[in-house]
Amino acid sequence: MSFFTVKQPGLLTLIQDRGRYGAHNLGLTNGGPLDPFAFDWANRLLSNGINDTCLEVSFGGLTLESQVDSSIAITGAEVSCKINGQLIEQWQSHAIKKNNLLEFGYTTSGVRAYLSVSGGFKVPPSFGSSATVVREKVGGLRGDKLQAGDELPCTTGSTERYLSVAQADRPQYGNQAILRVVLGYQQQAFESLQKLKFFSSKYKVTDRSDRMGFRLEGNAIHTTMVGMLSEGICHGAIQIPADGQPIVLMNDRQTIGGYPKIGSVIPIDTAKLAQLQSGSSVQFEEISLEEAHNIHTFHQFRYQNSIPLNHKT
Amino acid sequence: MKIEIAGHDAFIVYFADETSAEVSALIQAAVNSLNTQMAELLIDLVPSYASLLVIYDINICDHFEAIKRLKLALSDLSTVDMALGELITLPVYYNIESGPDLPIIAEQANLTIEQVIDIHQQREYRVYAIGFAPGFAYLGEVDPRIAAPRLTTPRLKVPRGAVAIADRQTAVYPAPSPGGWNLIGLCPTRMFDPDKTPTMPVQVGDRVQFKSIDYDEFILLGGELGDEL
Numbered sequence: 080m081s082f083f084t085v086k087q088p089g090l091l092t093l094i095q096d097r098g099r100y101g102a103h104n105l106g107l108t109n110g111g112p113l114d115p116f117a118f119d120w121a122n123r124l125l126s127n128g129i130n131d132t133c134l135e136v137s138f139g140g141l142t143l144e145s146q147v148d149s150s151i152a153i154t155g156a157e158v159s160c161k162i163n164g165q166l167i168e169q170w171q172s173h174a175i176k177k178n179n180l181l182e183f184g185y186t187t188s189g190v191r192a193y194l195s196v197s198g199g200f201k202v203p204p205s206f207g208s209s210a211t212v213v214r215e216k217v218g219g220l221r222g223d224k225l226q227a228g229d230e231l232p233c234t235t236g237s238t239e240r241y242l243s244v245a246q247a248d249r250p251q252y253g254n255q256a257i258l259r260v261v262l263g264y265q266q267q268a269f270e271s272l273q274k275l276k277f278f279s280s281k282y283k284v285t286d287r288s289d290r291m292g293f294r295l296e297g298n299a300i301h302t303t304m305v306g307m308l309s310e311g312i313c314h315g316a317i318q319i320p321a322d323g324q325p326i327v328l329m330n331d332r333q334t335i336g337g338y339p340k341i342g343s344v345i346p347i348d349t350a351k352l353a354q355l356q357s358g359s360s361v362q363f364e365e366i367s368l369e370e371a372h373n374i375h376t377f378h379q380f381r382y383q384n385s386i387p388l389n390h391k392t
Numbered sequence: 393m394k395i396e397i398a399g400h401d402a403f404i405v406y407f408a409d410e411t412s413a414e415v416s417a418l419i420q421a422a423v424n425s426l427n428t429q430m431a432e433l434l435i436d437l438v439p440s441y442a443s444l445l446v447i448y449d450i451n452i453c454d455h456f457e458a459i460k461r462l463k464l465a466l467s468d469l470s471t472v473d474m475a476l477g478e479l480i481t482l483p484v485y486y487n488i489e490s491g492p493d494l495p496i497i498a499e500q501a502n503l504t505i506e507q508v509i510d511i512h513q514q515r516e517y518r519v520y521a522i523g524f525a526p527g528f529a530y531l532g533e534v535d536p537r538i539a540a541p542r543l544t545t546p547r548l549k550v551p552r553g554a555v556a557i558a559d560r561q562t563a564v565y566p567a568p569s570p571g572g573w574n575l576i577g578l579c580p581t582r583m584f585d586p587d588k589t590p591t592m593p594v595q596v597g598d599r600v601q602f603k604s605i606d607y608d609e610f611i612l613l614g615g616e617l618g619d620e621l
Contacts, residue, residue: 103436103447105584105591106522205586215526216567217586263397264404308411309521309530311438311445313402335440335523343399371400372454379451 081147083196085229089140089183094200094219094231097130099208103334109314110210110218111330113290113353114191115346116382117155117250121195124152124172124242124387131199132209134225136192139185141225145175149197149236154244156189156252156354171243171390189252189354197236212331214291241391248385254359256351258327259366259374260317264340268304269319276300277341278363282325286357290331292318293352295361299323302339309337315344317363327352345371347378393466395459401435401450403462404443411441411532413474416518419444420597421472422465429465433458439596440521441530477597479516482564484555484602485610486512486577490617491555493574497540509604511535512555512576517562517600527566527584527592531600534562546572551618553578555602566592580605580615 085092095118098111112118112135122131134141139158152172153160160167161182167173169192175181186192202209202219211219220229260278269277282297300323311334312318318326318338327344328336344352345366352361366374398404405422408415419439426437426446433453438445448458486509488494498505517531524530539560547570550556554565556573565571566584579602584592594600605613 100435103438104522104595106524106526106528206591217526261397261400263399308441308443309523310404310440310443311398313399313445313447315399333523333525334438335521342397343402345400368397368400368455372450375400375450 081149081233081235083143083145083147083181083231083233085141085225085227085231086144086180087140087142088225088227088229089136089138091137092141092225093135093137093211093213094132094202094209094225095135095211096132096209098330099206099210099212099218102206103311105206106334107206107215107217108212108332108334109330110208110212112191112193113330114155114193114350116350117191118193119382120170120244121152121154121193122199124154124170124244125150125195125197125236125240126242127195127197127199131195132202133199134194134231136183136194137190139183139192141183141194143181143231145179145181146177147233147235148176148238149233150238150240151175151181151197152195153192155192156186158186158192159184168243170249172240174238174240176238190356191353196233197240198234201232201234214331241389242387243390245385245388252354254355256348256355256359256361257364258344258348258352258361259364259371260342260344261366261368261371262342264316264342265302265304265307266341268302268339269300269341270303273300273302274341277325278365281360281362284352284355284357284359284361288357290329292329292332293327295325295327297324300325300341304339307337307339309335312336312340313343315346315349316340317342317344329353345374347374395462398445402445402447403459404445405462405466406443408442411520413518415442416520416597417472417474417476418469420476421469423597425465425469426462430461433461438523440523477519477595477599479599479601480594481601481603482579482581482593483605483609483613484577484579485607485615486604487607490578491576493540494576497538497557497574497576500540501537503537508538508576511538512557512562513602513604519594519596519598519600522592522596525566525569529563529583529592529594531562533560536560540574542572543574546570550575551578553580553583553615555579578610578615578617580610580613
């Protein structure tokens with residue numbers, strides 16, 4: 080059997096595929112990569128399927144030992160990565176041999192890095208997906224984050240992969256982001272002055288942010304709403320609890336909840352938010368549903384047209 | 393009925409301002425209609441007390457198409473069947489040992505513990521929503537006499553199978569978790585079992601009735617009393 084052995088699990092390393100869909104009726108949330116765009120590139124660099132299983136390495140600190148000859152790629156947050164002590168470049172494929180040590184340092188820009196292996200990690204799906212949701216104890220291995228000694232099954236793959244992402248197509252992770260919002264849900268319960276405040280203030284990403292939701296801090300927003308029935312929460316929804324501090328709900332959110340919501344952040348921007356360290360600042364920008372769909376379509380188009388380079392020398 | 397944007401790939405349909413058995417049946421009819429008329433566009437549906445969240449695949453249709461199809465699927469819900477959904481009976485071992493909040497509820501309601509247990513079994517509840525945790529079904533509505541507010545300090549650990557009341561809702565905890573609901577008994581039926589098909593004995597729109605069992609039956613049905621409650 081081919082596999083990688085976990086020597087050091089890092090702070091938060093999770094087995095993830097594209098996420099769990101169609102299981103909200105059981106109360107199961109989505110999981111999946113917080114930054115799907117970096118995740119997709121990790122698979123694409125190895126000519127994997129789009130839903131192949133990768134690792135989401137948050138903050139870094141992961142060390143794996145390879146028990147297989149194959150190829151790997153690391154995308155997402157900037158982090159020093161070494162194979163047997165040799166620094167390797169991110170956003171490109173690399174050969175890895177049996178007994179090689181793959182070491183991650185700690186992220187210096189961005190928070191979530193993605194590690195793919197040729198053919199993907201072979202983790203049996205639960206409810207149609209390998210995505211780990213720790214809160215639900217579902218997916219991954221034991222429904223939990225990686226621990227030292229875990230074995231990550233995979234198959235022997237080609238060591239002859241030479242794809243890299245063009246410099247111009249590699250994202251830059253900073254300490255601020257614009258979060259574009261489609262107004263929705265209880266938006267009518269927020270008076271125009273409150274909306275004005277919401278869209279013109281800067282908010283700080285707090286350290287009480289996780290895969291369920293990103294808690295922001297700044298000008299409090301108030302609603303005229305008193306009490307509401309719990310209802311379905313979509314990805315990116317912005318919940319405004321009684322203290323007026325927005326929470327952007329992410330991949331591991333509860334599927335229903337009873338706090339007023341002003342609208343939802345589009346996924347291209349939740350991916351940016353997920354790469355921000357606490358203390359970073361964000362600002363909301365209102366867009367129409369039509370703009371949101373255009374942005375999505377153009378983004379897909381640009382991604383498809385970003386042809387990976389060949390770095391074979 | 394009112395349709396609002398929820399997100400870039402989701403609409404939410406509000407059927408009423410308040411919940412009721414009729415509203416719940418209407419939502420169930422809507423779920424069935426969407427599943428037959430636009431299944432290929434749907435990613436997920438989240439029915440709840442008085443609303444339905446509809447998440448669609450924006451890689452195969454835009455919002456113009458989605459809303460058109462949604463309105464069409466919602467336009468003909470004339471065949472709302474109040475008896476829709478299955479009637480499921482859940483056995484409960486009601487006892488001070490398994491339901492440590494029974495005395496408080498009884499005291500607040502000026503009833504005996506036996507009366508509280510009887511009242512809880514008298515109604516047929518409807519599954520209004522599933523969420524909070526995998527397999528957690530919100531059932532409503534309990535008789536106002538035994539409605540009890542959430543605990544001021546939630547318990548750190550509520551055992552699997554705990555039958556609980558919060559305001560006019562009742563539920564069975566599918567897995568051990570922290571919780572602030574009032575505990576009145578233990579149900580030996582697994583509410584969420586990943587290895588079983590179906591995973592859950594109930595789904596939204598079903599009806600649930602509770603039936604008192606004694607300790608021996610409880611153990612026979614696979615129940616376990618935890619170390620502490």
